[in-house]
Amino acid sequence: DAGITQSPRHKVTETGTPVTLRCHQTENHRYMYWYRQDPGHGLRLIHYSYGVKDTDKGEVSDGYSVSRSKTEDFLLTLESATSSQTSVYFCAISESGQVFENTIYFGEGSWLTVV
Amino acid sequence: DQQVKQNSPSLSVQEGRISILNCDYTNSMFDYFLWYKKYPAEGPTFLISISSIKDKNEDGRFTVFLNKSAKHLSLHIVPSQPGDSAVYFCAARRRDSSYKLIFGSGTRLLVRP
Numbered sequence: 307d308a309g310i311t312q313s314p315r316h317k318v319t320e321t322g323t324p325v326t327l328r329c330h331q332t333e334n335h336r337y338m339y340w341y342r343q344d345p346g347h348g349l350r351l352i353h354y355s356y357g358v359k360d361t362d363k364g365e366v367s368d369g370y371s372v373s374r375s376k377t378e379d380f381l382l383t384l385e386s387a388t389s390s391q392t393s394v395y396f397c398a399i400s401e402s403g404q405v406f407e408n409t410i411y412f413g414e415g416s417w418l419t420v421v
Numbered sequence: 422d423q424q425v426k427q428n429s430p431s432l433s434v435q436e437g438r439i440s441i442l443n444c445d446y447t448n449s450m451f452d453y454f455l456w457y458k459k460y461p462a463e464g465p466t467f468l469i470s471i472s473s474i475k476d477k478n479e480d481g482r483f484t485v486f487l488n489k490s491a492k493h494l495s496l497h498i499v500p501s502q503p504g505d506s507a508v509y510f511c512a513a514r515r516r517d518s519s520y521k522l523i524f525g526s527g528t529r530l531l532v533r534p
Contacts, residue, residue, distance in 0.1 A: 310464075337520060348425070348510055348524035349465070356520070364521065396464055403520040406453055406472075410522070412464030 309333050310413035312397050318419045325384040327416050329397030331377075338380040339364075339398040340372065343415075349396060355380055356403065387420040394418075424448045425513050427525035435533050440498040442528050444511030447492060451523075452516040456485060456496050459508045459527070468509070469496070501532045 309332030319325050329338060337356055341349040341364075351364030353372040361372050369391060371383045384391055397413040426445045434440045444454075452473045457465035471478040471485045471494065478485050484497045498505055511525040 339521070341524075346526050347423075348427075348526040349512075349522075350524070351521050354521060365523075398464075400520070405455075405514050405520060405522055407455075407470050408467040410467075412466070414462070414464050 310397060310399060310411060312395075312413040312416045314416060315414070316417045318421060319387050321388060321420055322386050325387050325418065325420075327382040327395055327397075327418070329380045329382070329399075329413060331380075331397075331399045333399060333401070333411075334377060335399040335401045336377075337400040337403060338374065339400075339410075340370075340380065340382045341396045341398060341412075342366065342393040343396060344393050352382065352395075384418075387418075389420050392418060392420045423526070424451075425511055425523050425525040427509075427511055427528050429528050430526070431529045431531070433531045433533060434501045436503055437500045440496075440501045440505065440530055440532065442496040442498075442509050442511075442530065444494045444496075444525055445492060446494075446513055448513070448515065448523075449492075450515045450517060451513040453514040453519075454485070454487065454494055455512045455514070455522065456483075457510040457512060457524075459510060465510055498530075501530075503532045503534050506530055506532045 311330045339354040340352040355361045355374040395416045400410040455470040456468040459465045508527045512522040
């Protein structure tokens with residue numbers, strides 16, 4: 307198993323509060339990603355990072371920010387959580403910038419409920 | 422605007438029979454396709470992939486077929502086993518942004534003993 311740890315694994319929070327999800331890897335991979343999974347949509351890319359302090363937006367980045375101050379940690383922050391951000395969040399890592407075969411690995415997911 | 426579509430949310434198959442999961446795409450810039458398997462409370466795991474220059478790739482019980490003219494791919498599982506019961510995601514990679522994937526909405530496969 308790829309060394310990916312997501313925390314917290316489950317969280318219930320109130321609308322309007324800030325929330326930070328953490329992804330920690332022990333593989334020293336350069337690329338890290340945050341996806342969200344929702345019924346009827348599959349997984350959608352929120353933000354990704356291609357190195358320390360190098361991040362960019364994915365297809366559903368509104369309402370989210372990220373930071374990567376160390377190779378091993380990629381943080382996803384919901385500045386002011388909304389009910390539409392209730393979802394399962396997956397972190398992923400890859401060594402190269404080219405996804406093919408078994409080169410991207412996913413964490414076990416973080417379940418976030420915004421009430 | 423879903424660029425990768427899995428139109429069947431669920432599929433139920435008898436053990437030992439063939440499972441066929443389908444995926445359609447709209448973007449001609451996709452050059453590589455992958456299938457992921459996901460069990461409850463776990464992250465997706467890679468299953469099989471195919472390059473756009475091929476029309477078939479086989480790995481044990483799993484075969485992926487690609488029909489570029491129809492922008493369609495399918496995953497065949499033969500014979501199906503109860504342990505194959507999971508959600509299967511089709512994903513595609515664009516040749517101009519090969520570091521990220523576009524996923525379909527998934528198909529939940531149930532293999533009945």
